[in-house]
Amino acid sequence: MTERLFAITGLTGFIAAHAAAQLLARGDRVRGAVRSLAKAEGNARLMSLPGAADRLEIIEADLLTEGSYGKAVAGVETVFHMASPYSLEYKDAQRDLVDPAMKGTLNVLAACARSPSVKRVVLTSSMAAVTDEPDGRVLTEADWNTRSSLTRNPYYFSKSEGERAAWAFMEREKPGFDLVVINPFLVIGPSLTPGLNTSNQIIVEALTGVFPAIMQLNWGMVDVRDVALAHILAADNPAAKGRYLCAAENISMRQLIDILTPLAKPGDKLPTRAIDFWLGSFIGRFFAFTQPPGAASYMRTHLGRRVNFDTGKIQREIGLRYRDVRQTIAETVADLREWKHLP
Ligand code: NDP
Numbered sequence: 001m002t003e004r005l006f007a008i009t010g011l012t013g014f015i016a017a018h019a020a021a022q023l024l025a026r027g028d029r030v031r032g033a034v035r036s037l038a039k040a041e042g043n044a045r046l047m048s049l050p051g052a053a054d055r056l057e058i059i060e061a062d063l064l065t066e067g068s069y070g071k072a073v074a075g076v077e078t079v080f081h082m083a084s085p086y087s088l089e090y091k092d093a094q095r096d097l098v099d100p101a102m103k104g105t106l107n108v109l110a111a112c113a114r115s116p117s118v119k120r121v122v123l124t125s126s127m128a129a130v131t132d133e134p135d136g137r138v139l140t141e142a143d144w145n146t147r148s149s150l151t152r153n154p155y156y157f158s159k160s161e162g163e164r165a166a167w168a169f170m171e172r173e174k175p176g177f178d179l180v181v182i183n184p185f186l187v188i189g190p191s192l193t194p195g196l197n198t199s200n201q202i203i204v205e206a207l208t209g210v211f212p213a214i215m216q217l218n219w220g221m222v223d224v225r226d227v228a229l230a231h232i233l234a235a236d237n238p239a240a241k242g243r244y245l246c247a248a249e250n251i252s253m254r255q256l257i258d259i260l261t262p263l264a265k266p267g268d269k270l271p272t273r274a275i276d277f278w279l280g281s282f283i284g285r286f287f288a289f290t291q292p293p294g295a296a297s298y299m300r301t302h303l304g305r306r307v308n309f310d311t312g313k314i315q316r317e318i319g320l321r322y323r324d325v326r327q328t329i330a331e332t333v334a335d336l337r338e339w340k341h342l343p
Helices: 014-025 037-041 093-114 154-173 201-207 224-236 253-263 278-290 293-302 312-318 325-338
Strands: 005-009 029-034 056-060 078-081 120-124 178-184 186-188 218-223 242-246 249-252
Touching: 005 014, 014 029, 014 224, 029 037, 037 056, 078 093, 078 224, 093 120, 093 154, 120 154, 120 224, 154 178, 154 293, 178 224, 186 201, 186 224, 186 325, 201 253, 201 325, 218 224, 218 325, 224 242, 224 312, 242 312, 249 253, 249 325, 253 325, 278 293
Parallel strands: 005 029, 005 078, 029 056, 078 120, 120 178, 178 242, 186 218
Antiparallel strands: 218 249
8 A cells, every 4th residue: 555644633632642653653644733843742752653753744733723724634635633622621611622622623624625635534523422421222323412511511512513513514515525433432541642631530530549439330441542543444444434433342430440450559549439329329419519510510411321332333334343441451550650640
């Protein structure tokens, strides 16, 4: 296969850095758009990825600045739009989460529409655009989050508004590229960037006594390297179409604690009390009112509810095979210790 040029927005991000690493490893060229050149260049691990010296280029761009991504996508065939704020905490949900997700996505798509070289955009959406409050039903690509708002799970709202805006843009503008969307659930794994990602933070919190008890929570977990690969498979396969849910396995907090127990070191503080039954969840939803708004909203909508999903489409159509998330959790713990996010 001849060398291809990919653009990745938000190259300094957890998933984006892995996507860049995999593309560089197979000989492709990568142009990363970042909001701070200094931050990207200060990341030695990113800058010294095999192939980076001659095939990684970095360009500054900001989601909220119109026209900002023109240079980033010029001459590029495939764009991975991954930049979007990922945080349960915020000061102003509209300004800090929804605007960058929605206006940012439109800015990137508009830049791609102006660049005739662009043939496909792979957008990193989220399961947050699929559901806001799992109700036990098996979720598929046909499901949409219709319940989040600026006050209820605003990060979820930002992702669903961002993805809706992208599909509406495609319908309205009929640009010269097609759009494929990846909807990952909770992405964990070793990091190529020094910051602690919001999803890996759950593992840090489980090991450092932040969780007061084992709660009736569960997550569809997936390895960050699989999510990065999903984008590449979606880019490579001309028949890829629509949305793709991306999650390996449902892991409950109790299972997570069981997996973490043999990995814990002296001084780690795993929760020992258990409230993972209906009364515990009922009480937990009241306790949620004492939490910051993002965490409170999440607890009220997720405690006691199981996330079920069918991710057959991504396996059937683009051939993604998942790693074992138990192994991923073990590798994540080792990596979190290496980055000093854990003692
Ligand atoms: P990170 O927080 O690691 O990365 C987010 C990236 O977005 C960073 O590069 C960040 O830049 C960039 N960004 C944020 N705001 C702006 C802005 N105003 N202008 C330009 N860039 C900006 O998150 P992840 O890697 O986890 O997330 C990547 C994508 O995947 C996001 O779209 C997220 O919603 C989605 N996702 C993540 C999941 C997860 O569990 N991690 C699950 C499902 C979806 P900077 O480094 O400068 O802050």
